[in-house]
Amino acid sequence: MSKQTPRQPSKQGQTGNKQSNNQSSRQTTNTSLKPIGPANKQTANAPVKRPSPASKPSTRQAIKQERREEEKRRRLEEQRRAVRRKRFLLASVVAAVLLASAITAYVLLNARNSTAKNPNALPTEQVFNSAYQPVDGIYCDQLEQTAYHIHVHLTIWIDGQQVAVPQGVGIASDQSCFYWLHTHDSTGVIHIEAPATASLTLENFLNIWGQPQFSQLGFHNELSESAGWTIYVDGKQVQGDFKSVVFTEHKVITIMYNSPNAKPDTVYNFPQGL
Numbered sequence: 001m002s003k004q005t006p007r008q009p010s011k012q013g014q015t016g017n018k019q020s021n022n023q024s025s026r027q028t029t030n031t032s033l034k035p036i037g038p039a040n041k042q043t044a045n046a047p048v049k050r051p052s053p054a055s056k057p058s059t060r061q062a063i064k065q066e067r068r069e070e071e072k073r074r075r076l077e078e079q080r081r082a083v084r085r086k087r088f089l090l091a092s093v094v095a096a097v098l099l100a101s102a103i104t105a106y107v108l109l110n111a112r113n114s115t116a117k118n119p120n121a122l123p124t125e126q127v128f129n130s131a132y133q134p135v136d137g138i139y140c141d142q143l144e145q146t147a148y149h150i151h152v153h154l155t156i157w158i159d160g161q162q163v164a165v166p167q168g169v170g171i172a173s174d175q176s177c178f179y180w181l182h183t184h185d186s187t188g189v190i191h192i193e194a195p196a197t198a199s200l201t202l203e204n205f206l207n208i209w210g211q212p213q214f215s216q217l218g219f220h221n222e223l224s225e226s227a228g229w230t231i232y233v234d235g236k237q238v239q240g241d242f243k244s245v246v247f248t249e250h251k252v253i254t255i256m257y258n259s260p261n262a263k264p265d266t267v268y269n270f271p272q273g274l
Contacts, residue, residue: 129176132213136204140170140177141195148194150249153268154202155188157259158222165190166217169209181205181247189274192247202253203243222257230256235266 127133132140156163170182180194181204192200210219222228231242232254238245242255254264 129172129174132172132177132179135179135208135211138180138194138200138204138208140172140179142177144178144191145180145193145195148192148197150192150247151270151274152190152192152247152249152251152253153188153265153270154190154205155252155254155265156220156223157254157256157262158220159257160259160261162262163220164188169205169214169217173213179208181208188268189270190247200247201243202245202247202255205247206243225257228257230259232256232264235264237264 126141127139128142129140134140154165156165164186165183165188167183167186170179171184172178178193180192180198181200182191182193183189184191190205194200206223208214209217210224226241226243229242231238231240231245233245234252235254245251245253250268250270252265252268254262256262256264
């Protein structure tokens with residue numbers, strides 16, 4: 001019995017020391033394993049973290065906003081260009097209307113002045129040669145008109161002598177234009193070639209003949225007188241001013257100044273085609 005008593009405390013003490021040593025060893029082991037734990041992994045990976053996805057929407061929104069601003073500026077510039085184009089077009093239309101109005105007023109004024117002597121004058125034509133201005137509203141046209149084309153014959157007696165109606169009355173010396181009343185020869189045939197039917201008279205023809213441009217054709221001063229003349233149309237005497245005789249197709253006219261013994265023409269054989 002005395003042998004067992006001393007051994008028991010020794011065993012228990014050994015057992016306690018073993019447990020204490022085991023716990024210390026475990027704690028030491030756990031402490032040494034901490035560097036490979038999840039917390040250490042997070043610490044190691046922290047420096048290489050990527051930017052947060054929250055920054056991407058902000059960048060996209062800025063790009064979209066910039067695009068919207070650019071599109072807004074583009075539309076605004078296009079609107080400005082459209083306004084400038086409209087203003088330019090409007091100004092052009094206004095200028096064209098004003099120009100047309102000015103031209104119309106000028107033409108009407110000239111037509112009124114040209115037809116003051118002849119209320120039956122035809123519409124205004126174009127002046128092709130500035131040296132040959134309209135006479136009684138009758139223009140010197142570049143070409144002979146065909147819309148109204150008739151012929152009359154005129155015989156003139158002055159102081160008992162027959163006076164020829166010269167060639168070239170109403171035709172520019174350079175052939176650049178033709179008045180609606182003119183002569184192509186000295187037979188006394190007057191050509192009436194107008195752009196429309198008109199009531200043209202002997203006065204109109206004599207006024208053209210009396211222009212300075214035809215002074216070389218021997219206009220007689222007596223033709224400017226309204227008195228002292230005897231008038232025959234188709235061989236029949238008529239009363240009134242000889243200048244008021246209206247031209248109609250193939251009319252035969254004889255006028256006499258101080259020529260009591262002269263005989264009027266009753267007929268005239270117009271050439272074929274006239």
